[in-house]
Amino acid sequence: MFLAMRGFITGISGFVGGFLAEHLLNTGDAVLGCSPDGTWEQGCPESLRGRVELVGWDLAIPDGLGEEARQRIEQFKPEVLYHLAALSIPEKCGNPAPSALASTINVGGTRQVLELAATLPWRPRVLMISSSHVYAPVTSDAPRVDENAPLGPTRGYGKTKLAAEAEVRRAVKYNQVDAVVARAFQHTGPRQNPEMMLPQWARQFAAGGTEPVEVYTRDAWIDVTDVRDVVRAYRLLMEYGERGEVYNVGSGMGRSSGQLLDILRRLADPDRPVVELRPGFKQDPIADTTRLVDCTGWRAEIPVEQTVADTLAYWRRPGD
Numbered sequence: 009m010f011l012a013m014r015g016f017i018t019g020i021s022g023f024v025g026g027f028l029a030e031h032l033l034n035t036g037d038a039v040l041g042c043s044p045d046g047t048w049e050q051g052c053p054e055s056l057r058g059r060v061e062l063v064g065w066d067l068a069i070p071d072g073l074g075e076e077a078r079q080r081i082e083q084f085k086p087e088v089l090y091h092l093a094a095l096s097i098p099e100k101c102g103n104p105a106p107s108a109l110a111s112t113i114n115v116g117g118t119r120q121v122l123e124l125a126a127t128l129p130w131r132p133r134v135l136m137i138s139s140s141h142v143y144a145p146v147t148s149d150a151p152r153v154d155e156n157a158p159l160g161p162t163r164g165y166g167k168t169k170l171a172a173e174a175e176v177r178r179a180v181k182y183n184q185v186d187a188v189v190a191r192a193f194q195h196t197g198p199r200q201n202p203e204m205m206l207p208q209w210a211r212q213f214a215a216g217g218t219e220p221v222e223v224y225t226r227d228a229w230i231d232v233t234d235v236r237d238v239v240r241a242y243r244l245l246m247e248y249g250e251r252g253e254v255y256n257v258g259s260g261m262g263r264s265s266g267q268l269l270d271i272l273r274r275l276a277d278p279d280r281p282v283v284e285l286r287p288g289f290k291q292d293p294i295a296d297t298t299r300l301v302d303c304t305g306w307r308a309e310i311p312v313e314q315t316v317a318d319t320l321a322y323w324r325r326p327g328d
Contacts, residue, residue, distance in 0.1 A: 011247065012036040016086035016132070018067065018121060019093030020060065021049040023200045024137075028090060028239040029056050035243065040084045042077065042093075044068070051199060067093050067117030068109065073124065082128065088246045089134045091121045095165075096139075097203055102164025106171075114168035115175065122179040122187065134187040135246055136176050140231070140258065141166030142191065143293045151229065151262060154296035155191070155254045173254070180252040188249040190242060193258030193295045197235040197315055198322035206232075206268060206319050213276035214323035220283040226266030228290040231258040234310035244304035258295025259308045271316045 015032050019025040020041025030053070032039050039060045043049070046064030048057055063077040094114050095101055101110040118136060125134045143153050144160030161167045179185035196206045205224075212221045241257045249255060273280065300306055 014038045017041040017090045106164035118172040126183040139169045140193040142170040151294045153293045189254040193231040195238045210323045220281040224286040228265040231294045233259040234315040237308045255300045256295040262294045
C-alpha cells in the first residue's frame with residue numbers, strides 16, 4: 009500500500025523519466041517535472057502531456073533555475089525530488105576524462121538540485137540516480153558488487169556520477185538534506201534512445217531487409233533490468249530508503265549480450281545475419297541487491313523475454 013506523495017522529476021521527458029512519471033501517477037502520486045525548455049521530447053507518451061505540467065530548468069546552465077520555475081515548484085510543494093536528468097551517452101561524456109558538458113550537467117546539475125532541496129522550507133527527500141559505472145573494473149570470476157565494492161570509474165560518465173555522489177554526501181552532512189543514492193545498473197525497454205544496445209538492435213530488425221544486423225559484441229556480460237522494474241525501485245526508495253544511503257538497483261543476474269540478441273532474433277527474424285563490429289569479451293559489474301531488497305522488498309519482476317518483445321514491438325510501430 010503506497011502513501012501518496014508529491015513528486016518532482018528532473019529529466020521527466022527522457023526515457024526513464026517518462027516511465028517513472030507513469031508509475032507515480034498509477035500509484036496515486038501527484039507529479040511535476042522539468043525539462044531544459046519546459047517542453048516534452050518527441051516520443052514522450054501522450055498520456056503524460058495532458059496530465060503532467062512541465063517547468064523549464066536547464067541544468068547545463070549554472071544557476072539555471074529561473075524565478076518563475078522556482079515559484080511553480082514552491083507552489084507544487086514536492087515531498088520528493090527524483091533527480092534523473094543527466095548526460096548519459098558514453099561518447100558524449102568523455103573518455104577517459106569527463107567532457108565539460110558532462111561535468112556541468114551531471115555534477116553541477118546535481119549540485120543545483122541539492123541546493124533547491126536545501127532551500128525549500130519543507131526539505132523534500134532527494135533521490136539521486138547514480139550508476140554502476142562508478143565501480144572499479146571487475147573480473148569474470150568475481151563480477152558481483154555490493155555497495156561497498158571498490159570504486160574506480162574509467163570513463164567520463166562514471167567519473168561524473170561518482171563526483172555527483174560526493175555532492176550528495178556533502179549536502180547530507182552539511183546542509184541536512186535528506187538524500188538517497190540509487191546506483192542503477194543497465195536498464196532498457198521501449199522508448200529508449202536508439203543509441204543504446206537493445207533498441208539499436210531492435211530498430212535494425214524492425215526495419216526489415218536482409219543486410220546483416222550490426223552489433224558490437226555478443227560476449228559482453230551485463231546486468232540488465234526492465235526500466236519498468238527500475239522505476240518501481242526508485243519509488244520504493246523514496247518511501248523506505250535510509251537518509252544518506254546508497255543502493256544498487258539491478259537484476260542481480262549476469263547475461264551476455266549474445267543471449268539478449270538470440271531472444272530478439274527468435275522474435276524478429278531467426279535467419280537474419282549478424283555481424284560483430286567489436287568482437288571480444290567484456291565483463292560489467294553484476295548487482296548485489298541485498299541492501300535494496302532488505303530495505304524495500306523490491307525484486308525485478310518483468311522477464312527479459314518480455315522486455316525484448318516490448319522493445320521490438322515499439323520499433324515496429326507504424327511510422328517508425
